[in-house]
Amino acid sequence: MNANAVAEQPVRSRLMEATTDVLKVIDQLQTERDQLRERVAQLEAECKRVNAERSMLLHALADEKFTEEELDRSSREPGGCSLAEFWARLEKP
Numbered sequence: 001m002n003a004n005a006v007a008e009q010p011v012r013s014r015l016m017e018a019t020t021d022v023l024k025v026i027d028q029l030q031t032e033r034d035q036l037r038e039r040v041a042q043l044e045a046e047c048k049r050v051n052a053e054r055s056m057l058l059h060a061l062a063d064e065k066f067t068e069e070e071l072d073r074s075s076r077e078p079g080g081c082s083l084a085e086f087w088a089r090l091e092k093p
Contacts, residue, residue, distance in 0.1 A: 058090045 066074075068083075075082050081089075 055091060059087075062086070062090060 071083050071086060075086075
């Protein structure tokens with residue numbers, strides 16, 4: 001072995017170690033990314049469920065507070081609205 005080959009050995013060894021370390025970090029980051037994607041999917045599903053429940057509760061509240069006659073009378077008064085418009089306003093966040 002010549003002198004250059006001996007001098008290159010520690011450099012190659014350090015390079016291999018650095019490469020291995022970088023690959024480990026990449027694997028860790030990919031694992032974290034995958035876990036975060038799963039969590040986002042879970043939160044999106046939960047958000048849909050909560051919004052559906054919210055909508056049901058708003059409809060139930062409106063049904064309990066206002067009769068069809070009251071809503072019809074209200075829609076004929078100045079500033080009144082149709083039942084569809086009323087529900088649309090309740091649905092807005």
